[in-house]
Amino acid sequence: MSLLAQVRPPEPFHAPGLETFRPPCIVEWHAFGVDFCVDRGVIYMFLAAGIVIAVFLLAARGGPLVPRGVRNLIESIVDFIREEIAIQVIGQEGRPWVPLLTSLFSFILVANIFGVIPGLQLAATSRMAIPAFLAVLVWILFVVTGIRYQGPGYFKNVLFPPGIPKPIYILLTPIEFVSTFLVRPLTLSVRLLANMMAGHLILAIFFLGTAYLLAKPSTIPFAVPAFGLSVALVGFEILVAVLQAYIFTILTAVYISGAVHPEH
Amino acid sequence: MGELLSQVGAFVAQVEGDVGVIGRGLVFGLGAIGPGIGIGYLVGKAVEAMARQPEAAGMVRTTMFLGIAFTEALALFGFVLTFII
Numbered sequence: 001m002s003l004l005a006q007v008r009p010p011e012p013f014h015a016p017g018l019e020t021f022r023p024p025c026i027v028e029w030h031a032f033g034v035d036f037c038v039d040r041g042v043i044y045m046f047l048a049a050g051i052v053i054a055v056f057l058l059a060a061r062g063g064p065l066v067p068r069g070v071r072n073l074i075e076s077i078v079d080f081i082r083e084e085i086a087i088q089v090i091g092q093e094g095r096p097w098v099p100l101l102t103s104l105f106s107f108i109l110v111a112n113i114f115g116v117i118p119g120l121q122l123a124a125t126s127r128m129a130i131p132a133f134l135a136v137l138v139w140i141l142f143v144v145t146g147i148r149y150q151g152p153g154y155f156k157n158v159l160f161p162p163g164i165p166k167p168i169y170i171l172l173t174p175i176e177f178v179s180t181f182l183v184r185p186l187t188l189s190v191r192l193l194a195n196m197m198a199g200h201l202i203l204a205i206f207f208l209g210t211a212y213l214l215a216k217p218s219t220i221p222f223a224v225p226a227f228g229l230s231v232a233l234v235g236f237e238i239l240v241a242v243l244q245a246y247i248f249t250i251l252t253a254v255y256i257s258g259a260v261h262p263e264h
Numbered sequence: 265m266g267e268l269l270s271q272v273g274a275f276v277a278q279v280e281g282d283v284g285v286i287g288r289g290l291v292f293g294l295g296a297i298g299p300g301i302g303i304g305y306l307v308g309k310a311v312e313a314m315a316r317q318p319e320a321a322g323m324v325r326t327t328m329f330l331g332i333a334f335t336e337a338l339a340l341f342g343f344v345l346t347f348i349i
Binding site (some may be wrong): 018084088089187190191193194195197198243246247250251254 | 322323330332333341347
């Protein structure tokens with residue numbers, strides 16, 4: 001009991017908010033009129049990229065014909081992306097896109113998983129910079145792919161889908177323009193960001209709440225279910241991390257598929 | 265008089281802060297109703313389809329996740345708006 005009293009959190013209870021996503025800067029400098037700030041999140045971003053590169057290099061080394069260990073894992077991920085995402089969504093033209101989709105999936109997965117790893121506890125994707133950058137990348141990618149596969153007729157196919165009575169275009173064309181070129185990158189980035197942000201906040205609130213419930217003897221019975229639920233939520237967050245990486249990848253494939261095949 | 269005015273000002277600021285908190289809650293709560301119904305309906309139908317045609321389960325699952333992603337986006341806009349307003 002005396003140990004519990006020592007770890008008593010500061011009064012009064014203050015719910016964790018957006019400031020949890022702005023850890024203090026480790027290195028900061030000012031150049032070209034912009035304030036650069038390297039904090040934990042930035043380091044985790046490079047760490048995620050480094051881990052992905054290292055693991056894939058490790059798996060790409062030659063070895064026995066029957067894959068073992070890390071190579072087995074990576075092969076199953078690549079196989080999953082190729083069969084379940086690229087070929088199923090885009091078709092046989094999807095094969096050249098497998099490297100891109102695999103990189104996207106593994107980077108987002110590792111960056112998301114950082115949110116639940118003890119000691120790190122901050123997903124690199126829970127701040128707008130990375131989701132927004134990835135969404136803009138995908139946006140440029142599918143527009144360029146559409147122009148490459150269908151020529152300038154891509155915009156005509158998207159904005160004026162054939163086989164529709166002419167007056168409907170007055171209504172349809174603005175909707176298609178907004179939903180294809182404006183809402184797609186927005187939802188792609190906001191979906192990933194909001195999922196990781198919400199997960200981080202919920203975990204922070206639950207664990208902090210458990211600490212506060214433990215501080216007073218009268219509320220200790222309530223701390224037990226709160227702690228159990230917090231641990232269950234960590235498992236849920238792992239599920240969300242994998243699911244969001246999957247959804248980002250499959251939506252990228254769907255957008256590319258729309259650019260490769262004209263709508264009919 | 266000036267003291268009274270400052271008290272009224274403090275009271276109004278207090279009420280505005282409270283209304284802001286209620287508004288934040290309302291934005292997310294109301295924003296979650298539609299997507300909640302939508303996702304429930306969507307997954308229910310997907311399970312129905314998978315039970316009827318188990319051989320099409322893979323395709324149905326992919327399409328289901330896509331549909332969930334689109335429906336969920338509305339709730340997430342509400343979540344983000346909570347922090348913006």
